[in-house]
Amino acid sequence: MQQYDEFGFVEPEAAAPEPHVPMREQFPPAGSAYMGGYSDGWEYRSVFAGSTLANSYSMVRQFLQEEGYADVPIPTTADELRLFRRPRTKQLQLFGEQGYTHNPIKILFHSDPKKRNALILCVYNEQVEGHLLRFHGVLR
DSSP states (O other): OOOBOTTSOBOOOOOOOOOOOOTTTSOOOTTEEETTEEEOSSEEEEEEEOSSHHHHHHHHHHHHHHTTOTTSOOOSSHHHHHTTSSOSSSSOOSSOOOEEEETTEEEEEOSSGGGTTEEEEEEEOTTSTTHHHHHTTSOO
16 A cells, blocks of 8 residues: 655655664674774774763663673773773873773774763774784784
């Protein structure tokens, strides 16, 4: 049966929405944009920026849960995450990433002081050969 809108035009049949497939089951292909981030096939990277660090972290936690990473241990609160901001050693780190790391995710603090409440989420494709070695930077 055809349906018409208020102007008399035939409305197209609405396609059934496809079910959401979590990222952990179907990693975004190389060169694709996904949910506000970008994937190169090996790493998905997105920035979450809320009005406070707690809001940004809440968004990250929700995203990880919806994308199948609920079982990955992460800090319980933003205050706990904030403890990972400090470098582990007193040595000068020029290029060290500051944040929380647990395979297959990294939650990093933004390096720009103006974006102090923003968090960078990096999710790595566990299906890539040599994933663990690549995640820890042993293999490129």
